[in-house]
Amino acid sequence: MNNENIIEIRELKKSFENGTIKALDGINLEIKRGEYVSIIGPSGSGKSTLLNMIGALDRANEGEIKVAGYDLSKMRDLNRFRSQEIGFIFQLHNLIPNITVLENVEIPMYEINYSSKEMRKRAMELLEYVELLDKMKRKPTALSGGERQRVAIARALANNPSIILADEPTGSLDSRTGQMILQRLKSLHEKENVTLIMVTHDMNVASMAERTIEVLDGKIVQN
């Protein structure tokens, strides 16, 4: 495996409410391509904010952040970066309820110039990968929590991202289903060599990763 850094963060700061809330207070972090890292810390410590910075959902106030070769603080068009390099998985309510499972997986592909046929083919491959091909015509509301998260994994993989960002992906699942989802993410990381960064406040969940980073009050306290 190569030793190239896919993420480099220097003195990154992010505050909210006119600087009164320091969500990130000088983060320094390097993550290598193909690593499986978990970010742990109590609620409100800044984990989601850090993940959102890596995924270019928001801009920092200060510091440097380079992801997959892009200098995010200097880039204007973050949408393209997101759609090509990042796959997000969230805790809950993240599928569109009125369209089918298959159509949900196709959603990120609109930004790539796929034909309808190619989109469908790719989405079906991904659903086969998460073993939900038989339920592709269902609406997300007809699926169990674990199945919905598997759809979310398929959708995150839609555009072949180099990094998967998961924010408490098992947070709303029972522990057995949660374990199954974690196994799936782990095998994805192992087989596809995709960089996986997972936010959690659960020690057991975090322990599955190769490396654990602990965040407290917007600072990394253990790396």
Place this chain on the structure above:
Amino acid sequence: MSFLSLVVKNPFRNKTRTALAVMGIAIGIATIVALGIITDGLKSSTEETLKAGGSDFMVVESNVSDMMFSSIDEERLSDLKNTSGIQDVVGVLLAVYPINNNPYFAVMGINADKLSVGEISLIEGRGFSENKDEIIIGKAASQKTGKKVEDTLEISGKKFKITGIYETGDLQQDGGVFMSLDELQELEKKDDKLTMIFAKIDKDADLEDVTDRIDNTYTNELMTVKSLEDLGKVESGLKTINTASWAISLLAIIIGGIGVVNTMIMSVYERTREIGVLKAVGWTNRRILAMILGESLVLTLVAAVVGIAMGLVAVQLLIPLGLEGFIEPVYKMETFLKAIGIALFVGLIGGFYPAYRASRLAPTEALRYE
């Protein structure tokens, strides 16, 4: 699935809200359509009267608010006939009487020998003779009253014998009767008066020249009417309907627009988190804007279809309520295109603000929204 089908599906997620918004806009569209059909009907029946008997123009008293109040001295008939460029003239006195259950039964007075000039063709019987208490009845009027040739019809207390049935194709004429001009003048106590004069010009004469000459010679007395636009000066009724129709359209745009803004803002608000997710998977602001604006257009397009259907039904229901015999609905493509155009316009302006707001949502904040 194509982006377009997603846009078409989305408005039907909240069926009740969409149905309410569609109804709100559809009522406005229906009003526009129904008014358009009736106004066009009114215009076309007025136009038919104007060109009655293949005449080139009509002369009425100047500065009257309604054609019905026009009064011209009969001697002007020969004056006009002698004007250069005029081939022939027909003088008509128009009166309305309540007959059977029709309060506006048209009775037209014309010289018996001018019937052929007026292109009033008989389909049964013969024409009336002067001063013999005879009349001819229009086909529609005959059907409505059940009166046939040889029957008598009482007008203003006087009995008239029907000698023939005619058909001209003009709704107002076919719904009334013709009698001798002298007899109607007597009945109406309007000796030597006419309501209007229909004129035909010589083949080589210029219509503008002829009408200008008449307008200049008889300023403040007579006025020529060549088209509906000229008639607008006389027919304030038609003008009122036109103004009302525009006012209602404007009202429909405003009310419909507010409905769309409201519906789409609610929809965007409810889907805040979803919009955050869409941004997280890489959707551009432009695509989000296009989606919400597209949904708004779908909403108003559905409303246009529903509204047009409602408008057509409304016309069918309205005609029997007193418009029969006066107005035949005229269905013009323009009416429907105008309705669809207004609906799309409402969709665009009403959808723009919610769409802009959605596209501008900060993804991190949208994702924090529960």
